[in-house]
Amino acid sequence: MSALAEPRRHVQPAEEKPGCVCPPGVRGLRVVGYLPGGGVAGLDCTSPLLVVCRVCDRRLVWACRAHRASRCVPCSDRYRRLLVRIVESRSATAHRGHGSFLTLTAPGEREHARWVPGRPGGGGPCGCRVGDLAEWNAAAGQAWNRLRLSLSRVCRFEYFRVVEVQKRGALHLHVLVWSSDPLRRDQVQRIALAAGFGCQVDLTPLSPQQHARYAAKYATKATDQREDVPWAVDVVNTRTGEITRGSAPARYRTWSSSRQWGLTVRDVRAANRAAMENTRLTRAAGAASTDQLAPPAAAFGSAPSAGEASPGDVPAAVESVWG
Incomplete structure (x- = not known):
C-alpha cells in the first residue's frame, strides 16, 4: 500500500465523514490540501487535511492518514497498528x-x-x-x-x-x-x-x-x-x-x-468506527442514567450560602447518589 504523497482530490459522500450538514447521499466533500499551519487542537495528526463541502460550504479538518513517518508520525503509528491487526487476523482463524x-x-x-x-x-x-x-x-x-x-x-x-x-x-x-x-x-x-x-x-x-x-x-x-x-x-x-x-x-x-x-x-477501519460509536453511545447512556438518578436540588433545600454547609458536609447517603 503506497504512502500518501499528495492530497487526494476526490469527492466522497457526505455521510462517510462527520461534520457536514448535507443530507445523506449528497456528494459534495472535496479535499483541498494540507491545512496551513500544521496540527489542530483535538486532532492527533501533524499534517491535517482541509476539506470543503461544495453544497453547504462547510469546512472540515481530517487526519491525513499518511503512511510515512516523515509526513505524520501519529498517522504512521496508527497505520502500523492497523497492519498488525490485519497480519494477526489470519492466525486467529480455525484450520489455518x-x-x-x-x-x-x-x-x-x-x-x-x-x-x-x-x-x-x-x-x-x-x-x-x-x-x-x-x-x-x-x-x-x-x-x-x-x-x-x-x-x-x-x-x-x-x-x-x-x-x-x-x-x-x-x-x-x-x-x-x-x-x-x-x-x-x-x-x-x-x-x-x-x-x-x-x-x-x-x-x-x-x-x-x-x-x-x-x-x-x-x-x-x-x-x-x-x-x-x-x-x-x-x-x-x-x-x-x-x-x-x-x-x-x-x-x-x-x-x-x-x-x-x-x-x-x-x-x-469499519470495526474501529463501530467501536468508537459504541463507546459514544455507552457514555451517552451512562450520562443519561446519571442525570435520572440525581435528585433535584430542591430536595435538599436551596444552594448553601456563605457560612452554610459545603458539599463536603453533605450526608453520606446523598454522596453515594451523586457518585
Whole structure:
C-alpha cells in the first residue's frame, strides 16, 4: 500500500465523514490540501487535511492518514497498528494449517558460494547474480509472482508479504505463510532460484504475534525509503518517440496479501468506527442514567450560602447518589 504523497482530490459522500450538514447521499466533500499551519487542537495528526463541502460550504479538518513517518508520525503509528491487526487476523482463524516465516533476498552482486543452511562456506559456486540492481528491483514483483505460481503447485497456502530495503538498496521480502502442508527449506530455495531470487532463503516456524509486529514495522518503514531504492523505468522521448531506460523513484508496494488471508484495511477501519460509536453511545447512556438518578436540588433545600454547609458536609447517603 503506497504512502500518501499528495492530497487526494476526490469527492466522497457526505455521510462517510462527520461534520457536514448535507443530507445523506449528497456528494459534495472535496479535499483541498494540507491545512496551513500544521496540527489542530483535538486532532492527533501533524499534517491535517482541509476539506470543503461544495453544497453547504462547510469546512472540515481530517487526519491525513499518511503512511510515512516523515509526513505524520501519529498517522504512521496508527497505520502500523492497523497492519498488525490485519497480519494477526489470519492466525486467529480455525484450520489455518502450517505456519512459516519466509525471507527472500536479491541475488548477490559478486561471485559467491551457494548458501546452504548449517554448512560453513556454502555448497560450491552459485550462479545467482544480479548485474543491474535497479533492473532487478523493478522486476522483483514479477519474480514474486513466479514464486507464488510455482509454490501453489506444491500446496495450498495463504500469505502476507512485506518489503524491507537492504543497505545496498535491494528489496528484501518477508512472507508470513499458512500452508496446507509443511514447507521444506530446500524445496523453497529451489523454487526461489528458478523465480529469480537469490540463494539465501530463510524459512522458520511462524510466531504469529512476533512476526506480525515485525512485518508491520518494516512495511511502514519501507514507505519512507522509496528514494533510496534504485529503480529502472522506460523513459519516452516525447519529441522523437524513442524509448530508453532511465531511473525514477521506486514504485514498489510495501505489502500485499492473498485474498483469503483475513481482514482488510476497510474491515479494520469499519470495526474501529463501530467501536468508537459504541463507546459514544455507552457514555451517552451512562450520562443519561446519571442525570435520572440525581435528585433535584430542591430536595435538599436551596444552594448553601456563605457560612452554610459545603458539599463536603453533605450526608453520606446523598454522596453515594451523586457518585
